[in-house]
Structure formats: C-alpha cells, structure tokens
Amino acid sequence: xxxxxxxxxxxxxxxxxxxxxxxxxxxxxxxxxxxxxxxxxxxxxxxxxxxxxxxxxxxxxxxxxxxxxxxxxxxxxxxxxxxxxxxxxxxxxxxxxxxxxxxxxxxxxxxxxxxxxxxxxxxxxxxxxxxxxxxxxxxxxxxxxxxxxxxxxxxxxxxxxxxxxxxxxxxxxxxxxxxxxxxxxxxxxxxxxxxxxxxxxxxxxxxxxxxxxxxxxxxxxxxxxxxxxxxxxxxxxxxxxxxxxxxxxxxxxxxxxxxxxxxxxxxxxxxxxxxxxxxxxxxxxxxxxxxxxxxxxxxxxxxxxxxxxxxxxxxxxxxxxxxxxxxxxxxxxxxxxxxxxxxxxxxxxxxxxxxxxxxxxxxxxxxxxxxxxxxxxxxxxxxxxxxxxxxxxxxxxxxxxxxxxxxxxxxxxxxxxxxxxxxxxxxxxxxxxxxxxxxxxxxxxxxxxxxxxxxxxxxxxxxxxxxxxxxxxxxxxxxxxxxxxxxxxxxxxxxxxxxxxxxxxxxxxxxxxxxxxxxxxxxxxxxxxxxxxxxxxxxxxxxxxxxxxxxxxxxxxxxxxxxxxxxxxxxxxxxxxxxxxxxxxxxxxxxxxxxxxxxxxxxxxxxxxxxxxxxxxxxxxxxxxxxxxxxxxxxxxxxxxxxxxxxxxxxx
Numbered sequence: 001x002x003x004x005x006x007x008x009x010x011x012x013x014x015x016x017x018x019x020x021x022x023x024x025x026x027x028x029x030x031x032x033x034x035x036x037x038x039x040x041x042x043x044x045x046x047x048x049x050x051x052x053x054x055x056x057x058x059x060x061x062x063x064x065x066x067x068x069x070x071x072x073x074x075x076x077x078x079x080x081x082x083x084x085x086x087x088x089x090x091x092x093x094x095x096x097x098x099x100x101x102x103x104x105x106x107x108x109x110x111x112x113x114x115x116x117x118x119x120x121x122x123x124x125x126x127x128x129x130x131x132x133x134x135x136x137x138x139x140x141x142x143x144x145x146x147x148x149x150x151x152x153x154x155x156x157x158x159x160x161x162x163x164x165x166x167x168x169x170x171x172x173x174x175x176x177x178x179x180x181x182x183x184x185x186x187x188x189x190x191x192x193x194x195x196x197x198x199x200x201x202x203x204x205x206x207x208x209x210x211x212x213x214x215x216x217x218x219x220x221x222x223x224x225x226x227x228x229x230x231x232x233x234x235x236x237x238x239x240x241x242x243x244x245x246x247x248x249x250x251x252x253x254x255x256x257x258x259x260x261x262x263x264x265x266x267x268x269x270x271x272x273x274x275x276x277x278x279x280x281x282x283x284x285x286x287x288x289x290x291x292x293x294x295x296x297x298x299x300x301x302x303x304x305x306x307x308x309x310x311x312x313x314x315x316x317x318x319x320x321x322x323x324x325x326x327x328x329x330x331x332x333x334x335x336x337x338x339x340x341x342x343x344x345x346x347x348x349x350x351x352x353x354x355x356x357x358x359x360x361x362x363x364x365x366x367x368x369x370x371x372x373x374x375x376x377x378x379x380x381x382x383x384x385x386x387x388x389x390x391x392x393x394x395x396x397x398x399x400x401x402x403x404x405x406x407x408x409x410x411x412x413x414x415x416x417x418x419x420x421x422x423x424x425x426x427x428x429x430x431x432x433x434x435x436x437x438x439x440x441x442x443x444x445x446x447x448x449x450x451x452x453x454x455x456x457x458x459x460x461x462x463x464x465x466x467x468x469x470x471x472x473x474x475x476x477x478x479x480x481x482x483x484x485x486x487x488x489x490x491x492x493x494x495x496x497x498x499x500x501x502x503x504x505x506x507x508x509x510x511x512x513x514x515x516x517x518x519x520x521x522x523x524x525x526x527x528x529x530x531x532x533x534x535x536x537x538x539x540x541x542x543x544x545x546x547x548x549x550x551x552x553x554x555x556x557x558x559x560x561x562x563x564x565x566x567x568x569x570x571x572x573x574x575x576x577x578x579x580x581x582x583x584x585x586x587x588x589x590x591x592x593x594x595x596x597x598x599x600x601x602x603x604x605x606x607x608x609x610x611x612x613x614x615x616x617x618x619x620x621x622x623x624x625x626x627x628x629x630x631x632x633x634x635x636x637x638x639x640x641x642x643x644x645x646x647x648x649x650x651x652x
Contacts, residue, residue: 015063015107017047022102033063035615039100040074053101059085061098061107062582062616067091068107069620070098071582087437088334089582091620231324237282238342241296244275268297303350305339306395310373316397317439322390323347329439332584344384347391351381360482369482372465375400379465398444402469405448413441414588415626418609422576422591424644426452429531430635431571435544436578441586442535443467443511445578449533450509457531460500462493463511476503493517494555497524510534516555518548525571541575541592545603548572562601569597573635575605581622587611593633606631 014030015037031037031046038045040057049058055074062069071089072078078085079099080092092098094109248271272293276283283289298307309318309328317329323341327334341347355362355371362369367386371379378396405419414422425432426449434449436442447468453459460476461468468477478500483490493510494517500508501524508524510517512535525532536551538544545568552564577590589611598604608631613624639645 015110018106018108019047019049020104020106021051037061037063039098039105047105049100049103049105051101051103054103055101058100059098060582062620063107064091064618064620067093068096069582069616074100076101233284234287235342237279238292238296241272241275241279241292242299242342242346245271245296245300248275265297265301268300269293272296299342299346299349303353304341304346305337306350306393308339309337310375310377310395310397313399318393318395318397320347320391320393322392325389329584332580332586344390347393348383351383351391351393354379355381361485366482370465372467376467376469378467396439398467398469402451402471403444403448404451408445408448411585413586415609417628418588418591418626421608422449422574423452424639425574426450426531426533427454427644428635428638428642430573431525431530432533432574432576433544433548433572434533434535434576434578435538435541435547436535437537437539437580440578440580442578444586445576445588446509446511446533446535453507453531457506458504459507459509460503460505461509461511462496462500464493465511467511468509470509476505494520497521500524501527501529505529506531508532512536513548513551515551518551519555519557519567522548522552522567522571526567538577541577541590541605541607544575544577545572545594545605562597565597565601565603569594569603579611581613583616583621585622593631595634606633608633 013033015033017029017031018026019029020026029047037047037060038057039047039049039054039059039061041049041051041054042056045057055076058072058074059078060071060073062071069089069091070078070080070085072085072087079097080090081096083090094107096106098105098107245268249267276289276293280289283292295305298304303310305326306318306320309315309326315328315330316332319327319329319334320341321327323344323346326337326339326341328337329335341350351362351369354373355369358371360369360371362381362383364383364385367384368380368382371381373379373395376398378398380394381392383391405423408414409416409419422432432449434442434445447470450459450468450470453470453472455472455474457472458474458476459470459472460478461470462478462480464480466477466479478496480493480496481489481491492515493513494515497508497510497517497520501520506529508521508529509532510521513521514536518536521532521534536544536547538547548568549561549564552559552567572594575590575592575594576588577592578586579589580586588609590607591609592605592607595604595606607629609626609628611624611626613622615623617623636645
C-alpha cells in the first residue's frame with residue numbers, strides 16, 4: 001500500500017473495521033480511535049467476537065495515521081499478516097489481516113474504505129443479532145478483476161455483462177470459467193478477495209512484487225527464485241571456503257579450548273585471504289572480500305554472525321530462528337537483522353563452542369541446553385529434532401556494568417519514592433517476590449534490589465544459569481547442573497535451596513521459582529531467613545500469588561490449600577510487578593503488600609504503588625503516571641525502629 005498523508009485529527013473520530021468469520025459471516029463496524037481498541041469475546045471489549053476460539057481479551061489495537069499497532073494479550077497468539085504474535089506488539093499497514101481465533105479483522109484506512117451503505121448482493125450470510133452494514137459495492141471492471149474478456153468495458157459489472165456472448169441469466173463467477181478469455185482460477189477467492197470486492201482491502205500483489213511488499217511491511221527477507229538461486233550459490237561458496245580452511249589448518253582436530261588462543265585468529269585470517277585469492281573468479285564482484293573473510297573467521301573461531309551483536313551494547317537480546325533468520329532486540333523492539341549463518345552445521349558448531357567449556361552437552365539425545373557466555377549472557381539452544389526449522393539460539397545479554405536504581409529511575413522504570421521504599425524494605429529484611437512476564441526485566445530488578453543488602457551479611461544465590469552480579473564481599477553463588485550421560489548427577493534448584501539452609505545464610509536469593517522449590521523457599525522465609533528475594537512468572541500480583549500456590553503443589557507434598565495460603569501470607573511481604581509494554585519500555589507497574597488470609601480463605605493484598613496507563617503519544621510511546629494509592633504498609637514502624645526513617649520524615 002502506498003504511503004498516504006492523512007490529517008491526524010481524522011483519527012480522533014472513528015475507524016472502519018471489516019470482520020469475517022471462517023464460516024463466511026461478515027460485518028462492518030465503525031470504532032472510536034481515541035483509545036486502544038480491545039478485541040475479544042468478553043462484553044467489556046470494544047470489538048466483541050463471540051466465539052470460544054477467541055480469548056476473553058485477545059489483542060489490543062491502536063490506530064495511528066500511517067499504521068496499526070497490534071498487541072497480543074491472548075493465550076494462543078494472534079496472527080498479524082504472516083507474523084504470529086505471542087505477548088508482543090507489532091506495527092502493520094492498514095488492510096493487514098488480523099486473525100483472532102476463527103475471525104479475521106481488517107482495519108481500513110480512511111482513504112481506502114468506501115462510504116458505508118446497505119449490503120448489496122455479496123451473498124454473505126448475516127450473523128443473527130448483528131447489523132449488516134457493508135460498503136457500497138463498486139463495479140467489477142476487467143482491470144479491477146484481472147479479466148480481459150471480449151466485450152468487457154472498464155467499470156462493467158456483473159449485470160452489464162449479461163448481454164455478452166456466452167453469458168446466461170443469473171450466471172455468476174463460477175459459471176464464467178468456461179467462457180472465452182477466462183483463465184483457470186480467475187475471479188474472486190473467499191476471504192481477502194471478498195473484502196477487495198467491497199473496496200475495503202487493496203488487491204494483494206503476487207510473486208516478486210508480493211515478496212518485495214512483505215519485505216517493506218514487515219522486514220522479511222525476499223524469497224524470489226532469483227534470490228533463492230543467489231543464496232544457494234553463496235552458501236555453496238562459503239562451504240567450499242570453510243572446507244579448504246579446515247584442510248589448510250586442520251581445525252577439526254584442534255581442541256576447542258585452543259580456538260580461543262589469540263594467536264589463532266591471525267593464522268585463520270591469513271589462510272582465508274589465500275583461499276579467497278585462489279577462488280576470486282568464483283566470488284561475485286559485488287561481494288566485499290574483507291567482509292566475507294571476517295564473517296568466515298568468526299564462524300571458524302567465534303560465534304559467527306553473532307559476534308558483532310554480542311559486542312553491540314545497544315542490543316539486549318539475540319534470537320536465531322534458523323540459519324537464515326536472526327532477530328535482535330534493540331530498545332525493546334524486535335528487528336530482523338540482515339546477517340545469517342552459512343548453514344545449520346555452522347549454527348551447531350557455535351552452540352557446541354558455547355556449551356563445551358561449561359561441561360554441558362547437546363546432541364540428538366539431549367537436544368536442548370541452558371548455558372552462559374563469558375560475559376554472563378544467558379544462552380538457550382535447541383536443535384533438531386525439537387527445532388523443526390533448524391538449530392535455534394536465544395541469547396539474553398546483560399549490561400557489563402550492573403544497572404542501579406538511579407539508572408532505572410532515569411529510564412522511567414519507577415519513581416524515586418518507589419525506589420526509596422523498595423530499598424528500605426530490602427534493608428528491613430522484608431521477603432520480596434518479583435513477578436513479571438518473559439523479558440520484562442525481573443532478573444535486572446532482582447539484581448538491582450540485591451545491591452541494597454548490607455555488605456556484612458552472608459548471601460547465597462541460587463540460579464539455573466548464573467546471572468546475578470552482586471557487589472557484596474560475602475556471596476556464595478550456586479548453579480544447577482543437568483544429568484550426565486548416564487542420567488545421574490543432576491542438581492536442581494530445589495536441591496540447592498535445601499542445601500543452602502545448611503550454609504548459614506543471612507539471605508537467600510533464588511533466580512526464579514518455577515517448581516517445587518517454591519515450598520522450600522517459603523519455609524526458609526518462615527524459619528529465620530528474612531529478607532530473601534526471588535522471581536516468578538506472572539502478569540499481576542494476584543496471579544503471582546496463584547502461581548506460587550500452584551508451584552507449591554508441584555512439590556509433591558499433599559497440603560491443604562488453606563495451609564499453603566497461610567505459608568504464603570506468613571512468608572511473603574511484597575509482590576513487585578515488573579511489566580514490559582508495547583513500546584518496548586519496562587516499568588515497575590505495581591507494588592503490593594500481602595496482608596494475610598481473609599475470612600473466606602483467600603490471600604488479601606493492598607496496592608501501595610501503581611502505574612496507570614493514560615494513552616499513547618504520537619510516536620507510539622506508552623504514556624502514564626506512577627501513583628501512590630494512599631495505603632500505608634503495615635511494617636512502616638520497622639523503618640523507624642531500624643533508623644531508616646526519622647520521625648517526621650516521609651515514609652514513602
């Protein structure tokens with residue numbers, strides 16, 4: 001779709017939406033654009049889709065002058081064009097099909113949509129109880145329909161074609177297939193093309209033009225036959241050079257640890273220059289020789305095309321989907337990079353280069369592994385047969401210098417008052433659970449709060465992959481270990497939590513509770529190890545409590561629910577909710593105190609601070625305010641007793 005200049009004031013009114021279900025039901029609605037448009041089956045949603053295949057709240061759409069922002073909030077994901085969204089947001093052009101369960105929704109550009117009018121002859125069935133207001137149907141001329149039949153005139157519709165040779169009264173598109181000038185498959189297809197008949201969605205180009213359009217809209221790679229052929233030649237050339245390099249330096253027989261020797265890189269670069277010189281006639285003239293040599297050297301000795309991403313401090317996450325597809329996260333946004341691996345074997349080599357020094361292994365019998373890089377970055381790798389498209393790598397990078405509360409405040413993640421309250425709570429030995437979704441910044445916040453622990457205390461940290469960077473002098477760091485080839489020697493987080501109780505810790509910091517260790521953690525908090533911290537996956541403080549209950553039940557010990565809730569209420573003081581918003585920003589969205597178990601047996605909480613979202617600015621940034629609810633935590637007197645607050649000074 002070509003870019004249009006639209007008066008932004010127009011978008012304060014309404015946007016036209018075309019909805020189509022898999023069984024052929026269609027409807028057209030006008031929705032207000034002053035606030036995000038929620039789509040789902042619940043009655044509170046702005047656009048309600050009545051189906052069990054649609055989540056209560058499936059996705060949230062924000063309308064901008066030049067694009068539509070789609071954020072998935074469902075259980076099973078939302079399709080936006082050719083992209084599957086899972087708890088993430090993406091900007092797409094107007095007219096992009098948004099699939100929610102068994103419904104497809106099109107948001108129409110004001111200059112694309114036709115004026116609303118009565119539905120005329122589309123053959124669509126009406127959904128009972130829903131008004132059918134379809135745009136007026138334009139005439140289907142030869143140019144618009146892709147038909148070039150004898151006697152066709154521009155703008156001629158079906159009724160005007162009745163007098164043409166071979167046309168019979170009432171004949172539709174299906175019956176025209178045998179007429180002169182008609183080609184097999186010519187005419188309208190269901191779904192997208194039916195919407196095109198009403199002038200609501202622009203025609204979709206096919207072939208190379210379609211590939212280029214997709215690339216322009218979503219950053220995807222062009223997959224024309226010419227590009228595929230060029231890609232195959234490039235892969236074959238790189239494989240040939242890599243094979244010659246192995247023969248020249250006999251790298252295959254070298255110990256993996258020797259590849260890190262600084263003296264190896266000059267040898268590899270020299271050998272590659274000689275090989276590239278010999279094959280110069282086979283290398284396309286537009287391909288930079290120095291770039292090719294550098295990439296091949298990285299594949300032979302380092303992490304291949306990931307090397308430059310590792311060195312870039314602005315990149316927070318690297319995601320290898322397959323050898324040809326590498327995404328990066330920069331500024332909280334996912335971006336498709338232009339780099340790639342030669343083939344899946346090179347990806348496997350990089351994975352093995354990461355995990356071998358750590359004593360981990362990855363093969364067909366153990367096709368997934370968690371590890372870390374030398375700089376502390378967390379790595380997860382999955383290979384075939386689990387990864388169907390090829391070896392998959394996910395690298396979560398961490399800042400070389402740990403973040404501080406001052407930096408988080410400058411980023412707008414929380415206010416100085418919230419930071420001061422959390423710091424005092426840590427010093428006062430309050431047990432804190434940080435909850436949030438994947439990539440929301442739980443571990444970062446845990447690391448920042450851990451820095452407030454007094455330096456004279458003994459701290460034991462327990463993690464799957466060591467990520468915490470505590471500056472205190474007395475820190476014991478424990479890390480889990482997977483089973484060996486014989487299936488023995490595994491030590492889980494639960495094993496380490498139990499063992500840590502015998503290590504005389506003042507504080508226990510668990511990277512994440514995701515299983516039965518939650519029960520041991522609660523018992524530790526209730527038996528003299530106050531001031532412990534941990535994280536868990538949840539979307540709100542209420543859900544965090546429910547998840548901890550579930551994790552305790554996973555411990556295999558049959559306890560009544562009331563006993564579990566009493567344990568949680570007695571152990572946990574604060575739930576700190578960390579959230580990642582659609583614009584990529586991360587904020588502390590709620591701080592709540594666990595106040596006890598109510599008369600009905602449910603755990604009661606009181607919010608202390610909340611982030612209230614008020615809208616989205618012209619640049620797509622989330623706008624909102626941090627607000628104190630007015631509730632004063634029950635343990636504020638502890639701040640005075642410990643000398644953290646002087647009388648007359650503000651608590652919060």
